[in-house]
Amino acid sequence: MRTSLRLGGDVWINRLGYGAMRLCGPQFWGEPADREHAIAVLRRAVELGVDFFDTAEAYGPHTNEEIVGAALRPYDHVVIATKGGGVRPSPEEWEALGKPGFIRQGVETSLRRLGLECLDLYQLHRVDPEVPLAETLGALDDLRQAGKIRHIGLSEVDVETIEAARKIVPVVAVQNRYSLVDRHWDDVVDYCQAEGMAFIAWSPTGGGNYRALAEAVARAGGLAGVGSTQVALAWLLRRTSTTVAIPGTTSLQHLAENVAAADVSLTDEQYLQLTRLPQASMSRQP
Numbered sequence: 598m599r600t601s602l603r604l605g606g607d608v609w610i611n612r613l614g615y616g617a618m619r620l621c622g623p624q625f626w627g628e629p630a631d632r633e634h635a636i637a638v639l640r641r642a643v644e645l646g647v648d649f650f651d652t653a654e655a656y657g658p659h660t661n662e663e664i665v666g667a668a669l670r671p672y673d674h675v676v677i678a679t680k681g682g683g684v685r686p687s688p689e690e691w692e693a694l695g696k697p698g699f700i701r702q703g704v705e706t707s708l709r710r711l712g713l714e715c716l717d718l719y720q721l722h723r724v725d726p727e728v729p730l731a732e733t734l735g736a737l738d739d740l741r742q743a744g745k746i747r748h749i750g751l752s753e754v755d756v757e758t759i760e761a762a763r764k765i766v767p768v769v770a771v772q773n774r775y776s777l778v779d780r781h782w783d784d785v786v787d788y789c790q791a792e793g794m795a796f797i798a799w800s801p802t803g804g805g806n807y808r809a810l811a812e813a814v815a816r817a818g819g820l821a822g823v824g825s826t827q828v829a830l831a832w833l834l835r836r837t838s839t840t841v842a843i844p845g846t847t848s849l850q851h852l853a854e855n856v857a858a859a860d861v862s863l864t865d866e867q868y869l870q871l872t873r874l875p876q877a878s879m880s881r882q883p
């Protein structure tokens with residue numbers, strides 16, 4: 598299976614990436630419980646061939662970008678995707694904030710924390726319903742034209758919003774929650790493939806709901822010798838040629854298993870059985 602993708606036409610990435618959010622403390626708030634271990638996980642991912650890392654200003658807040666920077670600078674053949682456009686007054690609260698001044702400040706501070714001069718992919722974490730989309734995206738486009746952002750992405754958006762956004766700025770990627778056990782955004786996955794845009798699946802192994810995942814894989818007959826998370830990731834990479842998976846883990850063993858999923862090939866029959874699985878209802882989360 599081809600696991601590479603040219604993001605925005607000029608940034609090559611491996612479609613089996615890594616999401617760094619869980620390296621922060623509980624609720625993705627604060628410092629990593631074990632900073633040295635967090636750095637070791639990020640560096641091991643690079644050794645295993647991962648070259649696409651997802652983070653966000655809101656994780657920590659700030660500490661996640663700092664740890665990614667500390668572990669991976671000077672980013673030799675590594676692409677960092679980050680997100681902004683929101684605030685977290687407390688661990689439980691995630692609020693969109695799309696005012697142009699806040700967007701500009703967010704990009705500048707992400708650049709500083711990551712130690713970069715240009716962000717390869719900057720994703721609007723959430724659309725702020727209180728601010729016209731053209732104002733938020735206009736600010737991002739100014740930063741793109743100033744060379745501080747190479748490409749713009751969106752997160753948790755429907756097709757209608759993507760189309761509205763693309764009338765304002767070029768959008769190369771969409772990051773929505775999606776996995777074998779959460780197919781709510783099937784239409785966005787198909788839209789992204791048709792339009793040659795990356796679809797970056799967050800919580801691609803079910804967000805830690807391992808039991809639901811294992812039951813689903815077993816119902817589809819399973820795969821001898823292949824773990825449920827690997828089956829889920831292999832299915833996702835097979836789903837379209839523009840899907841990108843960013844599984845998150847704090848475990849070196851799980852990291853190795855997840856990366857190895859890129860080598861799992863599903864037969865057509867196995868793929869179809871997995872695709873036809875009835876969808877368990879899963880609650881939405883931030």
Ligand SMILES: NC(=O)c1ccc[n+]([C@@H]2O[C@H](COP(=O)([O-])OP(=O)(O)OC[C@H]3O[C@@H](n4cnc5c(N)ncnc54)[C@H](OP(=O)(O)O)[C@@H]3O)[C@@H](O)[C@H]2O)c1
Binds near residue numbers: 651722752753772844
């Ligand atoms: N755009 C957005 O709004 C948004 C929202 C949430 C997340 N994200 C991004 O998406 C990334 C991934 O999300 P996620 O962390 O929810 O993804 P996930 O990989 O679906 O879930 C991670 C959970 O699964 C467990 N896990 C991972 N690999 C495993 C394996 N091989 N075997 C057993 N358990 C395994 C992890 O536990 P262990 O640590 O024990 O392995 C962790 O609890 C985040 O890091 C973040 O970058 C984006």
